[in-house]
Amino acid sequence: MDHLYPTTTNESVLLLDEALVEAADGVEREVQPGAKVPFVMEPDADKPWEYGGPGLSRRIYLYGTVLHDRGKYRMWYFCRMGPHWRFADGNHQIPGLYMPRSDEKPYHYHGATADRYGRAFVDNDRGDLTCYAESDDGIHWRKPELGIFTFDGRADNNIVWDLHGASVFVDRDEPDPRRRYKAIGFCRRYRNIFLLCSADGIRWDDRDDLEPVARRGNEGTFNVVYDPRGSVFRAYSLTRLDDRDKRRIICYSESPALAGPWKDAVPIFEPTHWDDEIGRRKYGALRAEFHNMSAFRYNNLYLGLLGVLYVTAEQDPDDPHQMPCDGPIDAQWAYSRDGINWQHADRARTSAIPRGAGDAFDRGMIIGTCKEPVVVGDEVHWYYSGAENTHGGKLEYRVKRIGRATWRRDRFVALTGTGEVATRAVQVPAGARRLQVNADARAGQLRVELCDVDGRVLAGFAREDCASITGDDLRAEVRWQGGDVPAGAVKLRFALAGARLYSFTFVD
Secondary structure, three states, X not given: OOOOEOOOOOOOEEOOOOOOEEEEEEEEEEEOOOEEOOOOEOOOOOOOOOEOOOOOOEEEEEEEEEEEEOOEEEEEEEEEOOOOOOOOOOOOOOOOOOOOOOOOOOOOEOOEOEOOOOOEOOOXXXXXXXXXXXXXXXXXXXXXXXXXXXXXXXXXXXXXXXXXXXXXXXXXXXXXXXXXXXXXXXXXXXXXXXXXXXXXXXXXXXOOOOOOOEOOOOOOOEEEEEEOOXXXXXXXXXXXXXXXXXXXXXEEEEEOOOOOOOOOOEEEEOOOHHHXXXXXXXXXXXXXXXXXXXXXXXXOXXXXXXXXXXXXXXXXXXXXXXXXXXXXXXXXXXEEOOOOOEEEOOOOOOEEEOOOOOOOOOOOEEEEEOOOOEEXXXXXXXXXXXXXXXXXXXXXXXXXXXXXXXXXXXXXXXEEEEEEEEEOOEEEOOOOOEEEEEEEEEEEEEEEEEEOOOOOEOOOOOHHHEOOEEEEEEEEEEOEOOOOOOOEEEEEEEEEEEEEEEEEEEEO
């Protein structure tokens, strides 16, 4: 029955999806902010590729990837030195990689206009760098001295390439050990999307992948994730509308393989008048723009962290070193059933990772999140970039660091209150006999009843037949006098009394 909402044995179903909820009364959606750990990865003063020096920017971003791999956490993050030939201290030299221009001519490096393979330089003076770090616990990080490239003659650095955000994958089916790790991202030198390969995720090579795998002229994140259900790679990037404000929006592309063929990127998610209104109410903003999005498949849905820039001021025409516009960036939940058509988690546009207060390192912007979270046991860790400054301002005020937000399993958005939630008809998976719910009912209770597809309560499965669920449990067992969950199609009706409900799971 293709009209039934699909479920899978032992896989939780998030009640975040409005298409799953047939009726609700007395309950509301409540976004659950991530719990921030007391952790910050700093731009180091002794690493000029991270810290330009007094009066210059200090910027490290999680435009990139964090994996739990080889028994440890591994991070590929992004630095942007920012100062270039216009600044006396900014014209750094990294032979074989970053190519700073030596004067106002933008497309040459001391007379060279192409690399050793004959690829023409297009834009190479911003200092985009991919760096590597690792950790045993995901909180305390090491930046190893790799010696792959020299920086102003120094080999004691952790620079591995110069992608503007690297989406890194471990391809365990790759027969060639030299290509076991793959990375894809925007390379400013050629202003296109390129593929890299590596045996260890540290020493990268592009000699077999000289041509761009996708065409894209503008900078920004190109967050790529693999969707095993569709056997497809999905990419989320940004572009600008061709309107007066050149408003940023989210684009989408997909490919059966990292090497392509990639479909042309198309706009899929852009601000509405309501997003503009939210920005006006919260910040007195002129408009809202979608600055970036990271997204991945999570059981029955695709979850995305959307970076929303609320533009409070345009660029100062008398300051060439200011960003094009100013304003805070908030990180908000979005979700999709197909990875392409997206909607917001709540009308209020509540922050999933709230910006910090006071002198917090992320008080100005949550400017980006790594391409997808690290899921370890019952915890979902999403690493992100936080900034003291808002989007505009001068170079010396741009300070960006890396933090981490954590959610417990499924606990992204709750249905909460005192009332009822009824689902559409769902197919009980073959072999499933029990039902579990992820709920926090410490302040009240929760009961569940099962109905047929017409909404009639099944004998033995009314709420009066259900043992009251109290307490806080990721996998609370639902028990009825009627016994095991019946086979076939059912509707679930949840009766909440001061409880928070996140998901349910049919268990074998």
